[in-house]
Amino acid sequence: KxxxxxxxxISMDTxxxxxxxxxxxxxEIFMNDPAxxxxxxxxxxxxxxxxxxxxxxxxxxxEEKVVGVITAQSYAKNAYTRYNLxxxxxxxxxxxxxxxxxEAYKNLNSANNIIEAKSKNITDSIKYALNIQRAMLxxxxxxxxxxxxxFVLYKPKDIVSGDFYWFKELNKEECMVAAVDCTxxxxxxxxxxxxxxxxxxxxx
Numbered sequence: 340k341x342x343x344x345x346x347x348x349i350s351m352d353t354x355x356x357x358x359x360x361x362x363x364x365x366x367e368i369f370m371n372d373p374a375x376x377x378x379x380x381x382x383x384x385x386x387x388x389x390x391x392x393x394x395x396x397x398x399x400x401x402e403e404k405v406v407g408v409i410t411a412q413s414y415a416k417n418a419y420t421r422y423n424l425x426x427x428x429x430x431x432x433x434x435x436x437x438x439x440x441x442e443a444y445k446n447l448n449s450a451n452n453i454i455e456a457k458s459k460n461i462t463d464s465i466k467y468a469l470n471i472q473r474a475m476l477x478x479x480x481x482x483x484x485x486x487x488x489x490f491v492l493y494k495p496k497d498i499v500s501g502d503f504y505w506f507k508e509l510n511k512e513e514c515m516v517a518a519v520d521c522t523x524x525x526x527x528x529x530x531x532x533x534x535x536x537x538x539x540x541x542x543x
Contacts, residue, residue: 355382357394357410358410360380360396367396368394368395369395369419371417371419390414391414392414393413393415393416394412394419395423396408396409397409397431399434401435401436402439406439409427409431411427465499466498468498472499472503472529472532472533475533475536476503476504477504477506481506481508482506485508491504496524499526500532501520501523501529501531501532502520502521503519503532504517505518505539509543515543519532519535519539
C-alpha cells in the first residue's frame with residue numbers, strides 16, 4: 340500500500356512465528372495462500388503481516404549458521420512464483436555474506452582497538468622505564484670537572500637501551516669512564532644495562 344511497515348523484534352521463543360520457523364529449520368517458506376498453507380509451518384492462525392496473502396521467507400546462511408531472514412510479502416494471493424523465490428534466494432546469499440563480512444570487520448576493529456590499547460600501555464610503561472634508565476647515567480656536571488671538552492653521543496635503537504655510558508670519580512685527579520654494550524636490545528638489554536651499571540659501581 341505504499342507504506343513502510345514498522346520494524347518488529349521477534350523473540351526466538353515465539354513458536355508461531357514464520358521468521359522463527361525459518362531460522363530454526365534453516366529452510367525457505369513459499370506461501371501464496373496463508374489460510375491453507377500456514378499449517379505446514381506453524382500451528383497458529385498467525386499471519387506474517389496484516390492482510391498478508393503471499394509471503395516468501397529465505398534464511399541468510401553463512402557456514403551453516405543462520406545470520407538473519409529476508410522476507411517479501413504481498414497483500415495479493417498467488418503474488419509470487421518460483422522465479423521470485425530464486426531472485427530472493429540469490430539476494431539472500433549476497434546479503435548473508437555481506438552481513439558476515441560486516442560482523443568480521445566489526446570484530447577486527449574491536450580487536451585492533453584492544454591491541455592498540457595494550458600497545459599504548461606497554462609503550463607508556465617502557466617510556467617510564469626510560470626515565471629510570473636515564474637516572475642512572477652520569478650527568479654532564481660530573482664529567483665537566485675532568486674534561487675541558489667532551490660530548491656524549493647516546494642514541495638507543497629502541498626506547499630503552501642495552502648500551503650505556505658510565506663515569507666514576509676516583510679522586511680529584513683520577514676518574515674512570517666506560518662505554519658499555521650489553522647483550523640484547525630494548526627491555527632485555529635495558530635490564531642488562533641496569534645490572535652492568537650496578538656491578539661497575541660495586542667493583543670500583
